[in-house]
Amino acid sequence: MDRIWLKQYPQGIPADIDIDDYASLKHVLEDSCRRFADLPAYGNMGVSLSYRNLDRATRAFGAYLQKVLKLERGERVAIMMPNLLQYPVALFGTLRAGFTVVNVNPQYTARELEHQLNDSGASVIVVLENFAGTLQEVLPRTKVRTVITTQVGDLFPAFKRGLVNFVVKHVKKMVPPWSIPGSTPFLAAMRAGRALSLDYVPLGHEDVAFLQYTGGTTGVAKGAVLTHGNMVANVLQVAAWMARDLKDGEETVVIPLPLYHVYALTTNLVFMKLGAHCLLITNPRDMPAFLETLRKNPFTAIIGVNTLYGALIDAPGFAQVDVSRLKLISAGGMAVQRVVAHKWKQATGLAIIEGYGLTETSPVALANPLGIEEWTGTIGLPLPSTEAKIMDEQGNDLPQGQVEEICIRGPQVMRGYWNRPDETAKVLAADGWLRTGDMGFMDERGWFRITDRKKDMIVVSGFKVFPNEVEDVVAMHPGVLEVASIGAHDDRSGEVVKIVVVRKDPSLTEQDLIDHCKLHLTGYKVPKLVEFRTEPLPKTNVGKILRRELRAPAPVSS
Structure with a gap:
């Protein structure tokens, strides 16, 4: 086809990338660990892990999977934790050993977690103990054979490790009671792996790197099969697109989005390829701690979604953050609002670079060029080889x-x-x-x-919510006769979930339904708006609810 967009490419951006530059993500990692051995690779809560130590740690974790657990090639390893140093260690260790990563949202309810573990067939899960109680609830109904538990500070130096883990568990009381007999502490797995060697695995483009779960029109989360070839291609595409200003071994990128989200995952891989220092933000909602990290670490790039950028730019104290070295402000996951883009341009002198993609495209497919002077409001141009x-x-x-x-x-x-x-x-x-x-x-x-x-998908702060899943949960309530779920505009999150309900029980309240949903749905999927109607919901002649009609002004209800 005629790729007319190539004429809009900035000078130096290639029309195509050579996917054969790397056979797999394992090769990308090993190349960076060799080239940038003494540079910091990942940072979290004031502690950094060098590329040399990342190489050693991932070898140890991979060897544990191979030699102690004796996993067979291609087996699935689930990772269920927020952004911590343990995440890249488990991630790359799994990939180097020849296994497939299943990223799991640690905020999942038991119902959501059980489905993903069973659908993926994961045999191993690495879980932050803060969320082990949810896992404990579903574990007997899954195929998981091995549970590896970790604590927040496990990869910190000894004194800080003990202090952080004590505060999280006993002062902040962030670890609900749990008991999983036979589980293995992460540090014990690492100790066992260090005494073993990692066997070479000849990975190629066709080998599966990730089962990355996304919602489905049927209300059932589906695993997008992302191969090493898919991921290598997108890493090279995005790296080529950003090559104008970024230099190998000289960048510091702030990653406040969770690595289990595909946008953060791939962006992290791109910066790892560049030998950057990747600052992992565990809880970006803790704005004072987030700002403190930004003040202590002059950064050259940051990734985020519209809601996070809006909260950050409006936070007291952001004006004291040094943005003089900033080269790239990258946004994805949801549309950027004009007012947020304008504020960031005023504060930094840089336009937000908005991109577009899906879990199914690893994820970046189109993006605005780095050279734009102002936010464009478009999703940009197709990337090289796209x-x-x-x-x-x-x-x-x-x-x-x-x-x-x-x-x-x-x-x-x-x-x-x-x-x-x-x-x-x-x-x-x-x-x-x-x-x-x-x-x-x-x-x-x-x-x-x-x-x-075209789809009825709802996007809440960059996270997909599929109406059928919400409707299935609401319909479980005995007081509901009919329900439909739609997206409603929200200034902060772009959209929120709204449900339209016909009651079976006249005494059913809005709070009854919200409390019910909280038991079965992750927070961002829980309805924020409830509308009751007395008339049957509009349907097609075959009985399918017409969600588009529900977005129109509602008839008066009692």
């Missing part, structure tokens, strides 16, 4: 300016959904084109803009 077009329901390509579904093709597009060929066939064509579910158009220069969503 094609994008607008296609109608019948599969016809549409001309410039016409609105229909945005479709993506490139080496970063997933292999498919784990054990769901029917769901894969709905979005991924035999010729490699992926239907994104987002409606938009391409202008005459090759810039793309989103106008609407």
